[in-house]
Amino acid sequence: MSVVGAALLAGFVSPAAAQTVDAIKSAGTVKVGMLVDFPPFGIMDASNNPDGYDADVAKLLAKELGVEVTIVPVTGPNRIPYLQSNQVDLLVASLGITEERAKNVDFSQPYAGISIGVFGAQDLAIAKPEDLAGKTIGVARASTQDTAVTKIAPPDANIQRFDDDASAVQALLSGQVELIGVSNVVAQQIEAAAPGRFNQKLVLNQQVQGIAVRKGSSEMLGFVNTFLDKVKADGQLNAIHEKWLGSPLPDFVTKAK
Amino acid sequence: MYDFNFAPVLAAFDQLAIGAWLTVRLSCAAMLIGLVVSIFCAWGKTSGPKILRAVIDGYIEIIRNTPFLVQIFFIYFGMPSLGLRLSPNSAALLALVVNFGAYGTEIIRAGIESIHKGQVEAGWALGLKRAQIFRYIIMKPALRTVYPALTSQFIYLMLNTSVVSVISADDLTAAGNDLQSATFASFEVYITVTLIYLALSVGFSALFYAIEKMAFKYPLSR
Numbered sequence: 001m002s003v004v005g006a007a008l009l010a011g012f013v014s015p016a017a018a019q020t021v022d023a024i025k026s027a028g029t030v031k032v033g034m035l036v037d038f039p040p041f042g043i044m045d046a047s048n049n050p051d052g053y054d055a056d057v058a059k060l061l062a063k064e065l066g067v068e069v070t071i072v073p074v075t076g077p078n079r080i081p082y083l084q085s086n087q088v089d090l091l092v093a094s095l096g097i098t099e100e101r102a103k104n105v106d107f108s109q110p111y112a113g114i115s116i117g118v119f120g121a122q123d124l125a126i127a128k129p130e131d132l133a134g135k136t137i138g139v140a141r142a143s144t145q146d147t148a149v150t151k152i153a154p155p156d157a158n159i160q161r162f163d164d165d166a167s168a169v170q171a172l173l174s175g176q177v178e179l180i181g182v183s184n185v186v187a188q189q190i191e192a193a194a195p196g197r198f199n200q201k202l203v204l205n206q207q208v209q210g211i212a213v214r215k216g217s218s219e220m221l222g223f224v225n226t227f228l229d230k231v232k233a234d235g236q237l238n239a240i241h242e243k244w245l246g247s248p249l250p251d252f253v254t255k256a257k
Numbered sequence: 258m259y260d261f262n263f264a265p266v267l268a269a270f271d272q273l274a275i276g277a278w279l280t281v282r283l284s285c286a287a288m289l290i291g292l293v294v295s296i297f298c299a300w301g302k303t304s305g306p307k308i309l310r311a312v313i314d315g316y317i318e319i320i321r322n323t324p325f326l327v328q329i330f331f332i333y334f335g336m337p338s339l340g341l342r343l344s345p346n347s348a349a350l351l352a353l354v355v356n357f358g359a360y361g362t363e364i365i366r367a368g369i370e371s372i373h374k375g376q377v378e379a380g381w382a383l384g385l386k387r388a389q390i391f392r393y394i395i396m397k398p399a400l401r402t403v404y405p406a407l408t409s410q411f412i413y414l415m416l417n418t419s420v421v422s423v424i425s426a427d428d429l430t431a432a433g434n435d436l437q438s439a440t441f442a443s444f445e446v447y448i449t450v451t452l453i454y455l456a457l458s459v460g461f462s463a464l465f466y467a468i469e470k471m472a473f474k475y476p477l478s479r
Contacts, residue, residue: 141431
């Protein structure tokens with residue numbers, strides 16, 4: 001009881017205490033915060049255990065540390081508070097690396113990435129945003145891809161906004177729209193549904209995700225970065241990417257530091 | 258206490274107005290075309306050839322026993338496989354007409370069946386032509402009888418247009434969703450959208466009342 005109390009107290013008194021590798025090794029378990037509602041990165045499997053790209057990376061990291069892994073489900077808004085309040089040791093929670101977030105947590109090098117692009121039929125010649133003139137482009141209403149497509153598309157492009165990605169994809173497959181703005185994750189699902197029919201025309205933006213540790217945990221961060229260098233080099237991370245996204249780890253993730 | 262902030266909604270009110278205008282146009286077009294379809298099918302069902310009756314029966318059963326959302330998905334996403342590719346607005350209009358037609362047919366058929374056979378026979382006896390009997394003895398009293406049911410179905414059709422945003426038609430609901438996700442002022446946006454729908458319903462009701470006074474007043478004028 002007193003241990004719990006002390007831990008709680010420590011959590012409240014020093015919300016951003018530095019994390020060390022030794023502390024985790026002596027605890028024998030690493031608590032990893034992970035999203036479970038963000039397929040294919042974080043999902044619940046058939047027996048209701050966390051699974052997905054992030055879970056596999058977390059397990060690999062725990063193996064490297066030589067400890068057990070305890071996955072703590074977190075949500076988009078509360079994942080950073082979970083880390084800051086010591087409830088998790090680190091986040092493998094599809095956390096996009098942004099300057100704003102870097103003020104609150106320390107990011108490792110990218111371990112995953114999401115890119116948003118415009119996809120269309122193989123034989124459609126689109127090389128630059130101006131080529132979208134007069135074309136119909138489906139997007140999910142008010143999504144990142146909606147904003148990105150709206151920004152680059154010429155005024156006479158016909159942007160059709162659907163309620164979600166699934167409807168936009170349906171519109172592409174049934175030929176109601178010629179092009180679609182989606183993430184590489186959804187593009188992978190399109191490829192699975194209609195192999196070889198569509199390819200990427202334009203890249204709109206790329207977002208890399210990092211493993212986050214508490215601010216000032218430079219030793220821990222060093223360990224994570226070395227781990228990522230290793231799994232990128234020996235193909236283990238690539239294998240996880242192949243498993244969950246059906247394609248090799250993208251270059252913008254591999255090369256980014 | 259929640260702090261209301263209508264400024265972002267008012268700033269983008271033109272977006273909502275454009276959406277509401279599409280809602281009004283879609284509704285009016287669907288009501289007019291739907292009414293014609295309903296009258297035709299009601300005639301077919303009560304006095305058409307047997308094969309036509311069977312077709313109309315099938316149409317009514319299929320439409321009234323499936324969700325509107327599925328019907329609109331079928332027309333927009335399914336029909337291209339059969340070679341029919343419609344724009345979102347045309348697909349929405351077609352779906353609304355097809356949906357209304359099934360309900361309208363049954364309403365008008367009920368009106369037609371309320372006309373006593375003796376009145377039609379009286380028409381023949383007076384030497385009226387077939388078209389005259391259909392128009393003055395059957396349709397006009399029938400429509401007068403079922404007019405309240407018909408208008409509430411029209412209002413329902415107008416409210417049903419809120420579904421068309423799923424196929425990317427930019428109606429009032431779509432404009433509201435866009436605005437909501439741009440401003441995150443969901444409460445304010447949906448209150449405004451609700452009030453606009455309410456105003457449209459009240460407006461349509463007033464219009465239907467005026468039409469009733471004009472078209473169905475006693476004594477009957479030719």
